[in-house]
Amino acid sequence: xxxxxxxxxxxxxxxxxxxxxxxxxxxxxxxxxxxxxxxxxxxxxxxxxxxxxxxxxxxxxxxxxxxxxxxxxxxxxxxxxxxxxxxxxxxxxxxxxxxxxxxxxxxxxxxxxxxxxxxxxxxxxxxxxxxxxxxxxxxxxxxxxxxxxxxxxxxxxxxxxxxxxxxxx
Numbered sequence: 001x002x003x004x005x006x007x008x009x010x011x012x013x014x015x016x017x018x019x020x021x022x023x024x025x026x027x028x029x030x031x032x033x034x035x036x037x038x039x040x041x042x043x044x045x046x047x048x049x050x051x052x053x054x055x056x057x058x059x060x061x062x063x064x065x066x067x068x069x070x071x072x073x074x075x076x077x078x079x080x081x082x083x084x085x086x087x088x089x090x091x092x093x094x095x096x097x098x099x100x101x102x103x104x105x106x107x108x109x110x111x112x113x114x115x116x117x118x119x120x121x122x123x124x125x126x127x128x129x130x131x132x133x134x135x136x137x138x139x140x141x142x143x144x145x146x147x148x149x150x151x152x153x154x155x156x157x158x159x160x161x162x163x164x165x166x167x168x169x
Contacts, residue, residue, distance in 0.1 A: 029095050036100025041107025048112055059108070066105035074102045 047059035066074070078098040079089065089097070 025092065029092055029099070032092075032096035033099035033103060036096065037103035037107045040101060040104035042111055044104060044108035045111035045115065048108065049115060063105045063108055066102055069102070071099065071102050074098045 044059045044063060047055040048063070050056060075095060075098040079091070079094040082089070
């Protein structure tokens with residue numbers, strides 16, 4: 001094991017430029033995939049919450065299928081599976097699309113749960129305040145304040161409250 005580290009540190013000056021390039025490409029791939037996942041995931045969440053049964057079914061089927069397929073399979077299908085159709089993508093584009101559409105299924109469920117949490121709290125507030133159902137309130141930013149901590153794998157209630165109250169900044 002010590003020999004491995006000796007070889008590694010001896011070769012590190014040669015490898016360092018390639019490692020920097022690879023780290024930059026990894027961050028770029030992550031950014032592209034995250035942007036695609038947020039946009040497509042929000043569209044899927046809204047489709048799953050829509051009144052149209054057709055949209056709900058399509059979104060539900062897509063989410064369940066993508067959540068049941070391993071990420072590597074999706075990446076292989078995007079990179080190798082569409083070549084017979086005459087479509088060739090470079091590795092960065094295929095990776096961004098594959099990771100983005102796979103993560104969108106998880107992001108859609110996160111956004112959907114955030115939206116539903118606010119809707120149920122808003123309805124209970126209306127009931128307790130004696131306000132009719134016709135009364136509306138600006139709850140859009142609150143929906144995202146519930147979903148953002150879940151996206152970041154962080155569910156700290158105090159931070160969520162500070163974000164809602166506007167005292168976090």
